[in-house]
Amino acid sequence: MKRFAGALLIILLSGCQIDPYTFSPTWTGTDWYDAGIEDAIAGYAVKDNDMLADTFNDPEVDRAQYLKGYAEGQRKTCQQDLAYARGLAGKTFPASCDTVENVSEIRSAWQKGADEGAGTIRLN
Structure with a gap:
């Protein structure tokens, strides 16, 4: 009986093994539109x-x-209120906004x- 229980335990445990290749993702290629949005929002230059080929x-x-x-990422990122908040937080001016029409206002x-962010740091 002990031999039977041991053999049954081994069979049950080997049945619980997960095949590591069953759930591997399939490569679909790079979504270049999303890559462009991400670069612009992150503040990178084009x-x-x-x-791009090396990065991805x-x-x-x-x-x-x-x-x-x-261009879509620039539209979302290169806004005066967001640039103000970015400056207030002590972050650098995004290079992605250097090529938009209203770069001087931004x-x-x-x-x-x-300037306001630097002033509050000195007060603390």
Whole structure:
């Protein structure tokens, strides 16, 4: 009976083994639109194709989609109130906003926030 219980235990435990390849994700390629949005929101300047291929380990760069996403990220990020808050928090001016039309207004809002943020640090 002990042999039977031991054999049954071994069979049950081996049945609980998980195959590590069952749940592996499949590679679908890079979403260049999202990559552009993320770069612009993070404040990065536009990357060239070689840098993108190296960063995402994908030589098939879709430049048009990347630039569309980058423009969308700029639209979301390069706003005066966000630049002011970024300056207030002591963060640098985002390089992604250097190429927008109203860069001077955005930069002055950021500078105002940076000056106010530096003033509150000195008071503490």
